[in-house]
Amino acid sequence: MPKKTKIPNATIERISLYARPLEILLREGTSLISSEGLADLCRVNPAQVRKDLSYFGEFGVRGVGYAVGDLLEEIRKILFADRVWRLAIVGLGNMGTALVRQENFARRGYRFVAAFDSDPGKVGGEAIPGLRVHPLKDLQTLVQEAGIEVGVIATPPSQAQNIADILVDAGIRAILNFSPILIRQPQGTVVENVDFTVSLENLAYRLSKVD
Amino acid sequence: MPKKTKIPNATIERISLYARPLEILLREGTSLISSEGLADLCRVNPAQVRKDLSYFGEFGVRGVGYAVGDLLEEIRKILFADRVWRLAIVGLGNMGTALVRQENFARRGYRFVAAFDSDPGKVGGEAIPGLRVHPLKDLQTLVQEAGIEVGVIATPPSQAQNIADILVDAGIRAILNFSPILIRQPQGTVVENVDFTVSLENLAYRLSKVD
DNA sequence: GCCTGTGAATCCATTCACAGCT
DNA sequence: AGCTGTGAATGGATTCACAGGC
Numbered sequence: 001m002p003k004k005t006k007i008p009n010a011t012i013e014r015i016s017l018y019a020r021p022l023e024i025l026l027r028e029g030t031s032l033i034s035s036e037g038l039a040d041l042c043r044v045n046p047a048q049v050r051k052d053l054s055y056f057g058e059f060g061v062r063g064v065g066y067a068v069g070d071l072l073e074e075i076r077k078i079l080f081a082d083r084v085w086r087l088a089i090v091g092l093g094n095m096g097t098a099l100v101r102q103e104n105f106a107r108r109g110y111r112f113v114a115a116f117d118s119d120p121g122k123v124g125g126e127a128i129p130g131l132r133v134h135p136l137k138d139l140q141t142l143v144q145e146a147g148i149e150v151g152v153i154a155t156p157p158s159q160a161q162n163i164a165d166i167l168v169d170a171g172i173r174a175i176l177n178f179s180p181i182l183i184r185q186p187q188g189t190v191v192e193n194v195d196f197t198v199s200l201e202n203l204a205y206r207l208s209k210v211d
Numbered sequence: 212m213p214k215k216t217k218i219p220n221a222t223i224e225r226i227s228l229y230a231r232p233l234e235i236l237l238r239e240g241t242s243l244i245s246s247e248g249l250a251d252l253c254r255v256n257p258a259q260v261r262k263d264l265s266y267f268g269e270f271g272v273r274g275v276g277y278a279v280g281d282l283l284e285e286i287r288k289i290l291f292a293d294r295v296w297r298l299a300i301v302g303l304g305n306m307g308t309a310l311v312r313q314e315n316f317a318r319r320g321y322r323f324v325a326a327f328d329s330d331p332g333k334v335g336g337e338a339i340p341g342l343r344v345h346p347l348k349d350l351q352t353l354v355q356e357a358g359i360e361v362g363v364i365a366t367p368p369s370q371a372q373n374i375a376d377i378l379v380d381a382g383i384r385a386i387l388n389f390s391p392i393l394i395r396q397p398q399g400t401v402v403e404n405v406d407f408t409v410s411l412e413n414l415a416y417r418l419s420k421v422d
Numbered sequence: 423g424c425c426t427g428t429g430a431a432t433c434c435a436t437t438c439a440c441a442g443c444t
Numbered sequence: 445a446g447c448t449g450t451g452a453a454t455g456g457a458t459t460c461a462c463a464g465g466c
Contacts, residue, residue, distance in 0.1 A: 256437060
């Protein structure tokens with residue numbers, strides 16, 4: 001029974017996590033999984049799996065388990081991953097270029113439909129076949145025309161805040177930021193920051209605590 | 212006073228976070244910052260900043276604040292970021308290549324000293340000038356010789372677990388995994404998983420809840 | 423009998439509020 | 445007077461334990 005209770009942010013992250021092994025199980029032809037089986041695959045507690053899912057509905061069958069295909073479909077709906085999302089990349093250095101080439105994005109429905117760079121040497125070329133690189137000044141227009149919903153920032157940190165402002169001005173309300181600064185954004189927009197060095201520092205710290 | 216209390220994982224992540232604006236303040240010549248000032252820059256509660264830091268020592272001066280340079284140095288020590296870490300990359304596709312070229316890593320002391328790929332067409336070439344690509348079979352030897360401490364996996368998901376096993380066999384105890392599967396690792400080793408599509412799904416979910 | 427769904431209990435993290443030092 | 449450091453209070457998230465349904 002879907003409650004109006006506050007859903008923990010951690011729950012959303014885990015729901016994403018659950019989808020990965022479910023995809024593999026589906027491909028392998030496994031049709032049923034228990035909360036314990038899924039928990040093992042995701043290194044979490046079985047009760048956690050059940051509680052997380054119960055925030056959104058009753059997807060399992062008591063005494064039986066969860067139907068793999070159905071559960072995956074439900075999770076996709078919960079995460080709005082059952083449709084195509086239109087992304088713009090800003091900054092086509094090493095990271096930006098690698099991102100638009102990630103087939104992992106495309107496979108999950110995250111489609112880069114526009115690319116921008118401030119370097120005149122890059123403008124006019126193609127980031128990947130069919131994805132032309134535009135100057136920043138065309139951003140506003142293209143966001144409208146191409147129906148872009150998510151902006152991905154892969155510029156040097158010094159430009160990142162400026163780019164974020166431009167994206168928000170153009171009407172974009174979701175930003176995935178790969179540059180290692182914290183972006184200041186207005187109410188009603190959402191930002192996810194991805195900083196690899198934070199992960200590395202975490203690894204280093206945890207490494208020193210094991211054993 | 213450094214306690215033997217269990218330190219929340221979230222605290223470690225925030226400590227990383229605090230370092231970023233401190234670097235900028237230091238460069239700009241600001242020498243003092245209060246917990247409130249730092250909290251504003253990192254979008255957290257001032258008491259959180261003080262409590263996080265207090266797990267590791269007393270770095271501030273009552274009535275005054277924190278000395279920017281000293282605090283940054285302390286944070287670097289806490290995170291073992293005050294030294295060079297030797298990394299190996301495995302998988303030199305788009306993402307792997309982008310990672311070794313990230314100057315952000317190098318600047319923070321995370322240095323790629325070896326590169327591996329299973330594609331014979333890539334072996335023998337250079338991922339970046341001075342970083343030769345080796346076949347996987349040389350991994351064990353090179354890990355020892357080059358003193359590699361962290362393995363970075365940027366292979367297709369189908370190979371990721373196998374690579375992780377090889378890395379662990381070679382004596383590596385810290386893995387940063389960019390492939391979208393959950394890696395199973397033995398006791399005494401640490402893994403950080405970075406999955407961009409999890410961030411995107413999170414964005415999509417949160418976007419639907421704002422306003 | 424078996425496994426889900428969930429209130430209650432526990433555990434952990436954040437914030438408050440003030441004592442302690444400069 | 446001002447700002448840190450921290451025990452106590454609050455607020456969340458996780459886990460337990462069992463009722464509910466196949």
